[in-house]
Amino acid sequence: MNYYSLNRKAPDTSFEQAVIKGLAPDRGLYFPKEITTLPASFFKDIDSKTNTEIAFEAIKQFISPEIPENTLKTIIEETLAFDFPVVKLSDSISTLELFHGPTMAFKDVGARFMARCLGYFNQNNTNDVTVLVATSGDTGGAVANGFLGVKGVNVVILYPSGKVSAIQEKQLTTLGQNITALEVDGVFDDCQDMVKKAFLDESITSQMQLTSANSINVARWLPQLFYFIFAYKQLHKHHDEIVFSIPSGNFGNICAGMMAQQLGLPIQHFIASNNANNVVTNYLKTKNYSPKPSVQTLSNAMDVGNPSNFVRIQEIYNNDFETLKQNLSSFSYTDDDTKAALLEIYERYNYIADPHGAVGYLGCKDYLKTHKNAHCVFLETAHPTKFLDVVEEVIQTKVDLPPQIKAVMDKTKVATKISDYEDLKAYLLKTI
Numbered sequence: 100m101n102y103y104s105l106n107r108k109a110p111d112t113s114f115e116q117a118v119i120k121g122l123a124p125d126r127g128l129y130f131p132k133e134i135t136t137l138p139a140s141f142f143k144d145i146d147s148k149t150n151t152e153i154a155f156e157a158i159k160q161f162i163s164p165e166i167p168e169n170t171l172k173t174i175i176e177e178t179l180a181f182d183f184p185v186v187k188l189s190d191s192i193s194t195l196e197l198f199h200g201p202t203m204a205f206k207d208v209g210a211r212f213m214a215r216c217l218g219y220f221n222q223n224n225t226n227d228v229t230v231l232v233a234t235s236g237d238t239g240g241a242v243a244n245g246f247l248g249v250k251g252v253n254v255v256i257l258y259p260s261g262k263v264s265a266i267q268e269k270q271l272t273t274l275g276q277n278i279t280a281l282e283v284d285g286v287f288d289d290c291q292d293m294v295k296k297a298f299l300d301e302s303i304t305s306q307m308q309l310t311s312a313n314s315i316n317v318a319r320w321l322p323q324l325f326y327f328i329f330a331y332k333q334l335h336k337h338h339d340e341i342v343f344s345i346p347s348g349n350f351g352n353i354c355a356g357m358m359a360q361q362l363g364l365p366i367q368h369f370i371a372s373n374n375a376n377n378v379v380t381n382y383l384k385t386k387n388y389s390p391k392p393s394v395q396t397l398s399n400a401m402d403v404g405n406p407s408n409f410v411r412i413q414e415i416y417n418n419d420f421e422t423l424k425q426n427l428s429s430f431s432y433t434d435d436d437t438k439a440a441l442l443e444i445y446e447r448y449n450y451i452a453d454p455h456g457a458v459g460y461l462g463c464k465d466y467l468k469t470h471k472n473a474h475c476v477f478l479e480t481a482h483p484t485k486f487l488d489v490v491e492e493v494i495q496t497k498v499d500l501p502p503q504i505k506a507v508m509d510k511t512k513v514a515t516k517i518s519d520y521e522d523l524k525a526y527l528l529k530t531i
């Protein structure tokens with residue numbers, strides 16, 4: 100499959116080159132040239148298919164022929180080595196748990212898939228690729244874990260000092276091997292800006308092959324469309340009108356859901372649930388898209404002031420505001436709302452959510468007020484223990500640490516502090 104740049108000032112490129120480059124030379128995000136709806140039989144026979152079969156059929160068109168089908172099957176099988184259960188809370192609300200992977204965040208799937216694609220493309224290459232990634236919380240751990248030990252690939256992670264949870268920090272600073280963490284004196288947007296700048300800096304790119312592992316990268320972004328089909332498989336017999344509420348930051352996950360809808364998955368509506376970083380909520384209200392600096396919240400993986408993937412969403416709906424509005428609602432919530440939701444979910448349904456899932460739950464509640472027949476699925480994007488302090492304080496109950504988390508807590512953090520772009524550049528050039 101070929102990809103084009105959404106800035107439309109760069110040549111089309113293959114899946115392989117889109118994965119290796121991350122961002123197009125004109126700074127645009129890559130987008131597939133064609134989207135072919137899956138045959139009706141795919142949805143009719145869905146109950147008899149395994150997750151691997153579903154994922155393979157759904158994503159094949161975007162990957163072939165650069166990765167042979169048998170290799171792609173293996174990559175998918177390894178990527179999806181855990182469960183994606185839907186848990187029903189009530190007749191109108193369910194949650195799709197996306198936290199059963201090794202770092203207990205939904206980003207595990209994208210990171211594992213991308214790492215394996217890049218490993219495949221780089222297997223005969225003598226020069227290492229450097230994956231440069233900015234994280235607002237969960238990306239770093241998932242990418243670090245997904246790429247750990249992949250031959251020919253080095254990973255450099257930038258994270259905002261003091262703005263990720265203790266467990267998140269451990270997950271991205273304790274792995275060693277081909278993984279390095281840079282602790283940035285700044286906020287997530289500073290990290291993301293530095294990463295974008297490095298990609299355009301010829302004094303770096305002439306000497307080393309850089310790529311991104313943010314949802315900018317098509318191999319990180321597209322496999323997220325699986326989740327929506329997995330949820331559909333579990334719910335379609337009981338519910339006709341399925342809507343998804345997605346706790347959104349960079350809007351990669353929700354945009355992948357929209358790709359699943361383009362493939363023919365009968366999703367009635369999307370809800371972008373935001374914390375106080377509400378650029379998209381405001382856009383849908385005012386038709387005015389105005390990015391602003393991010394503010395820190397309890398759902399820190401969504402503290403994004405200028406969501407990268409929103410241009411892809413605009414592309415999917417042909418830049419037509421009205422079409423977009425028919426498919427997408429958006430609500431924004433404060434930290435107090437989030438805490439109240441955590442408590443409500445616990446008391447009403449005996450379910451422990453994390454702050455991101457809680458924001459998603461609130462989106463469901465608001466949407467259901469005017470759509471009584473819908474069944475709303477909010478995505479649980481991280482395990483609650485990754486945000487232990489706030490969750491335990493709000494529900495006044497001890498939460499057990501799962502084994503994946505226990506394993507990192509006693510390890511020693513190793514990170515290099517940097518404060519600006521010149522520090523990053525000096526660091527990268529030193530590694531050559």
Ligand SMILES: *Cc1c(COP(=O)(O)O)cnc(C)c1O
Pocket residue numbers: 204205206236237238314346347348349350351352353400401455480481
């Ligand atoms: C990354 C992340 C999000 C936001 O996902 P986007 O694809 O950036 O919108 C939400 N919740 C958690 C826990 C995350 O790690």
